[in-house]
Each structure stands twice: as C-alpha cells, then as structure tokens.
Amino acid sequence: MAARILYCHCAYARVVPPETKDAVLDGLACAEAEFEAVPDLCEMAARKDPRLAELAAGEPLRIAACYPRAVKWLFASAGVNIEGKAAVILNMRTEPAERVLEGLLHDER
Amino acid sequence: MTSVDVAATRVVIEATRGEGTDRQRRFDVMRALLEKGYAVSASRTVPAADDDRVRVLRHADYANGPSALLATLDRAREQGGRPQGGAWKPWFPVIDYQRCTNCMQCLSFCLFDVYGVSADKTIEVRNQSNCKTDCPACSRVCPEVAIMFPKYRHGPINGEEVHADDIRREAMRVDISALLGGDIYAALRDRSAKATSRFSKERDDARALKERQTCLVALQKALDVPAEVLASLPTSDEIRARAAAAMARAREATGE
Ligand code: SF4
Ligand code: SF4
Numbered sequence A: 001m002a003a004r005i006l007y008c009h010c011a012y013a014r015v016v017p018p019e020t021k022d023a024v025l026d027g028l029a030c031a032e033a034e035f036e037a038v039p040d041l042c043e044m045a046a047r048k049d050p051r052l053a054e055l056a057a058g059e060p061l062r063i064a065a066c067y068p069r070a071v072k073w074l075f076a077s078a079g080v081n082i083e084g085k086a087a088v089i090l091n092m093r094t095e096p097a098e099r100v101l102e103g104l105l106h107d108e109r
Numbered sequence B: 001m002t003s004v005d006v007a008a009t010r011v012v013i014e015a016t017r018g019e020g021t022d023r024q025r026r027f028d029v030m031r032a033l034l035e036k037g038y039a040v041s042a043s044r045t046v047p048a049a050d051d052d053r054v055r056v057l058r059h060a061d062y063a064n065g066p067s068a069l070l071a072t073l074d075r076a077r078e079q080g081g082r083p084q085g086g087a088w089k090p091w092f093p094v095i096d097y098q099r100c101t102n103c104m105q106c107l108s109f110c111l112f113d114v115y116g117v118s119a120d121k122t123i124e125v126r127n128q129s130n131c132k133t134d135c136p137a138c139s140r141v142c143p144e145v146a147i148m149f150p151k152y153r154h155g156p157i158n159g160e161e162v163h164a165d166d167i168r169r170e171a172m173r174v175d176i177s178a179l180l181g182g183d184i185y186a187a188l189r190d191r192s193a194k195a196t197s198r199f200s201k202e203r204d205d206a207r208a209l210k211e212r213q214t215c216l217v218a219l220q221k222a223l224d225v226p227a228e229v230l231a232s233l234p235t236s237d238e239i240r241a242r243a244a245a246a247m248a249r250a251r252e253a254t255g256e
Helices: A017-032 A041-048 A051-055 A067-075 A097-104 B020-035 B067-079 B103-110 B137-141 B165-171 B174-199 B207-222 B228-230 B234-253
Strands: A005-008 A035-040 A061-065 A090-092 B001-006 B007-013 B039-043 B054-056 B115-117 B123-125
Touching: A005 A017, A005 B174, A017 A035, A017 B007, A017 B020, A035 A051, A035 B020, A041 A051, A041 A067, A061 A067, A061 A097, A090 A097, B007 B020, B020 B039, B020 B067, B103 B115, B103 B137, B103 B234, B115 B234
Parallel strands: A005 A035, A005 A061, A061 A090, B007 B039, B007 B054
Antiparallel strands: A035 B039, B001 B007, B001 B039, B001 B054, B115 B123
16 A cells, blocks of 8 residues: 655754755655655644545555654644554654665555 | 646646656646645546646646746735645644653643643643744653644754653753742843843944844853843733633642
8 A cells, every 4th residue: 555655844943954954855755656745744733634534544544744643743743643544754854865765655656 | 637726726747757847847837836735636537627626737737947836826825815825933832742741831821821721630732823933941840741843953952853862952951940929031031131131232233233132142042032021021910820820720720
C-alpha cells in the first residue's frame, strides 16, 4: 500500500535548512510521487485546521518536518492522534535530504 | 496532477516530473506557493475543474513563472477575507502529555493567558496567538521539560528527545519557587526600572543606552526572553494579581 506523504515547508521560520527543504521538495516532484505539501504545520495546528485530520488519514503515514516529538504533539494539540498510524517522521532539521527522501519514498521504490 | 486549496488554500498539480525548464518551473511554482501560505497536492488524478476550495494548476499557470498565479490567488484570498500567509509567526507552546504531570506551574507563570484548564481539569494551551513571539520562558519553569516550542533554536525545547541531563540543566536554570507568584517578573521589572532611573540621571545618553542594552542582554540570557517581552511586562501589581488568579485556577483544577 502506497504511503501517505506529507511535507512541511516550515515557511514562517528559518529553522529547517532551506537547502534541505528544496532538495526534499524537488526529490518528491522528480519521483512523480503523490504527496501533500503544507506551508507550516505549526500554523495549521494553532488554527486547529480540520485538514490535519484529512492529511493524517492515510496509512502508513510519512511526514517530512522537524523533531518527531514536536510533530506528534502538534497534531495532538489539534485533536489528531497520529500514534498507531505507523507514522514515520523524518527530521529535516537534522537529517540530510537524501535520508529524508529515502524514508519518504520507501514504498514507492 | 498538483492542486492548491484556495480556502486554506490548496493548489493541485499533476504528479509528473516534467523535464528541463519545465521541471524547474514546476519546482519554482510549488515553492513559491508554499512560501506564500498555499498548500500544494501532487496527485495522479486531478479534478476536472477548479472549485471554491481547490485550484487545479495547469501548465499555462506557471509557464512564465509563478508571479501571475500568485497575484490571482492573493487577490482571491484577500477578497475572501482570509489571512495572508505568514502574517503571524506560529510561535506557541506545545505540551508533551507523555511528560506533563499537570502541575500547573506553566499556568501560574504565564502572564498572557496562553494556558487554560480543560473541562477534565487538564492543562491545555488555549490562546496560542497570545504567546510572545520567540519567548520560551514558560518552558523553563516546567519541571518535566514537557513544554516545546517547535521553532526554537535549541533542544530539548525544540522537540528534541529529553535526556536526564536536560532535566537537571533546565531545573537549575531557574528556581521554580521564585517563579511562582510572578516574583521573577517583578525582579526583572525592578532591574529594568532601576536601570532606567539610574540611566535617566546619566548625561551621556549614548553610554546610558549602551549600559541599558547590556542590562537587558543579561536578563535575556537568564531565560532567553526577548527584550520586547521584558519591555511589555505589566506593572508589579498587575503581575501579582494575575499570578494569584492563575494560582487559584490551578488549585481549583488540581483540587488542592
Ligand atoms: S512542524 Fe516543524 S518543520 Fe513544520 S512548521 Fe512546525 S517547526 Fe517547522
Ligand atoms: S509546567 Fe509542565 S508538567 Fe506542569 S502542567 Fe505545565 S506542561 Fe505540565
């Protein structure tokens, strides 16, 4: 079963290296993968955006964002539990783009 | 195909790679959309037409770069009364409930009503947009290192895993008992006030300004609190009143 891929652009802060974000976004586009890209998961969580539940609906879920603990509790703060969804969270703050892409596209290859 | 949600707003684009210049343009438009606050869906099945929430992205939309498309979307967003992306830096505390013990120290400490207590008497982050941008002070008072600011520079406040050392270090940074009741705020204000009155007697304005900045830098370092937050602190009386009210709410919630 193809994974649900979610990419966070962390648009409103400079905490994720821009070159990592660009390489991951480009890699996803080049892989012709289906994916959902959002400007800023933090902002969606603060607004309790109902789309968060839709985005997390697919399984297995693969997310490119930041620290897994932060991402998990951001979703939870908007009432969306991603535990038990076989969710894999790839950290673009610390991991190189190749490793993030490998994790995201695991099932596509 | 790739799509954009216009209510939130989303743009749908076909999930093909494109070649050469086309590939670059597709990438540029995707990045530009995200940076302006529009979500992008890359999909193999694209809706036949736009609707009021989703904009289907066609080659003609980006063949000459993203500017024209962005201008159209921005106009629609403005007309729909929806906020521009990035108008607010999403900065607010996120609680790790696996660590939180519901002690309510954060509720007592925060002067800006960011925290509240839910119907089942659990601490919660209620007014995210009240939080002072770039101020992580409340995370310092949490004895369990349960408060994260995902956009903060350093761990474990940014969401990095918490280690035993972190708990010791964070506990040492501030004396929790001094924080309760808002004493730390009062102390910060007093130091600021003292600095102001001392410097107001100075005739050398430039030197006074420099020393004032040094003083603020020292305060900021203690808790990594931005100068704007220090400058916007309420009066000592207000602080005491708010802290007392928060303590009362916390006691009621914990049944102490
Ligand atoms: S979830 Fe992480 S990567 Fe995404 S916007 Fe928040 S801080 Fe940035
Ligand atoms: S201070 Fe920390 S442990 Fe206490 S209620 Fe707040 S988040 Fe939970």
